Amino acid sequence: MDAPYLDALDEPAAAPLDDPRSDLEAVFHAHYPRVFRIVARVLKDPARAEELAVEVFLKWSKAADAPAESAEGWLYRTAVRKALDEIRRQTRRSRYERLVGFLRGPAGPDELLEIREKQRRVRLILSAMDPRQAELLLLRSQGFSYQELASTLGLNPASIGSVLSRAQQKFRKEFIKRYGEQ
Amino acid sequence: MESNNQHDIAQWVEQQLTLLEGPFHAGGQPQPDSVCAFARLKQRRGTRKRRGKAAALAIGGIVATWPLIALPSTREFVQRCVSACVGESGQLLGVPVFGSGSSARYLKPENRKPAADFVLSDAAGNPVKLSDLRGKVVLLNFWATWCAPCRLEIPWFVEFQKTYRDQDFAILGVSLDEAGWNAVSPYIHTRNVNYTVVTGNDEVARLYGADSLPTTLIIDRSGRVAARHVGICGKSEYESEIRKALTER
Numbered sequence: 001m002d003a004p005y006l007d008a009l010d011e012p013a014a015a016p017l018d019d020p021r022s023d024l025e026a027v028f029h030a031h032y033p034r035v036f037r038i039v040a041r042v043l044k045d046p047a048r049a050e051e052l053a054v055e056v057f058l059k060w061s062k063a064a065d066a067p068a069e070s071a072e073g074w075l076y077r078t079a080v081r082k083a084l085d086e087i088r089r090q091t092r093r094s095r096y097e098r099l100v101g102f103l104r105g106p107a108g109p110d111e112l113l114e115i116r117e118k119q120r121r122v123r124l125i126l127s128a129m130d131p132r133q134a135e136l137l138l139l140r141s142q143g144f145s146y147q148e149l150a151s152t153l154g155l156n157p158a159s160i161g162s163v164l165s166r167a168q169q170k171f172r173k174e175f176i177k178r179y180g181e182q
Numbered sequence: 183m184e185s186n187n188q189h190d191i192a193q194w195v196e197q198q199l200t201l202l203e204g205p206f207h208a209g210g211q212p213q214p215d216s217v218c219a220f221a222r223l224k225q226r227r228g229t230r231k232r233r234g235k236a237a238a239l240a241i242g243g244i245v246a247t248w249p250l251i252a253l254p255s256t257r258e259f260v261q262r263c264v265s266a267c268v269g270e271s272g273q274l275l276g277v278p279v280f281g282s283g284s285s286a287r288y289l290k291p292e293n294r295k296p297a298a299d300f301v302l303s304d305a306a307g308n309p310v311k312l313s314d315l316r317g318k319v320v321l322l323n324f325w326a327t328w329c330a331p332c333r334l335e336i337p338w339f340v341e342f343q344k345t346y347r348d349q350d351f352a353i354l355g356v357s358l359d360e361a362g363w364n365a366v367s368p369y370i371h372t373r374n375v376n377y378t379v380v381t382g383n384d385e386v387a388r389l390y391g392a393d394s395l396p397t398t399l400i401i402d403r404s405g406r407v408a409a410r411h412v413g414i415c416g417k418s419e420y421e422s423e424i425r426k427a428l429t430e431r
Binding site: 024025028029032033036037040041042046049050051053054057058061115118119122123125137138140141164165168169171172175 | 188191192194195196198199200201202203212214215216218219220222223226227328
């Protein structure tokens, strides 16, 4: 969407001309939707997902080592890591909340509660796994091809298949360990 | 799952991860709002740059970015900011155009409904009751410090307050920041907000259906809602509605 009024939203001084990230806007609009979806899929809260997705670009705009020519790999990698960090934090928090005895969250129909419980399990397993394996699984579930996975996570394209298999086995093993055969 | 065959495992894992897709809320999968998000990004970059300029500015920078650190993450009634002007039924009315003064949603007096009353506290802890403003035209604005379009509107409201304060007009800003006054106080202080601001809660937000920010209402002298805007809808539109409401007796 073209929005001519956006300049007015830029409350503080605009980026100077020598800004090394003068392509920020183009990069942002090219990749924001996918970055948002990567984060939003993992998190429950769309407002928080937007905040984290914005942080990904903020980090990119400041990261001297982030290559401008292949921004997308860096962005997606950072997005999936941030999302995983967030669910680890949330897992810790919910554990604490159970511990001190106040379970929060509105009650809903049984069906909804069941889905939420299933989601909670998936998040828990992902947050407990080796982060690199969890990243791989999450990006794969976002429809990333082997080639995209390899370039995003800096892996050898020839070994993606076996690395992915190991991650899937690990996920299943962890799941069975906690919840038994489903 | 019986088999431990790799193909089955891969499929099973994929199914588990697909569970994460929903259900989010009644609206289905959340959609990215690039315009809103980019405004947020620009705001945050700018804030950081200023902070780096001088040591003396460092403290001010921390104060200024505090609202942004205080994230809207745990509020039960989740608000998203809306960068476009949205109609009552949720349809997009387009991005705001400065200078346009159309006011199609300004209701005739006979079609207006009473504005739900509430009591909230201002920064000093004093109770502010909406119905105490009866007799005045009230601009009621639901906002948050993390919402870029909301921040764009604030200077307009400051200006309205200056222009119309002597004409039975009042502005009431209801912040829906999670962090409450920790986020709001520094912000209204640095932006010289000259009208009453209170911190809201889910209950009041629900009363007014403020699940998208900004949500702005024009309330007439007898306490009825004359207009309701979701998203950011143009300064002159608000102003023409205020003027109309002020001419009504």
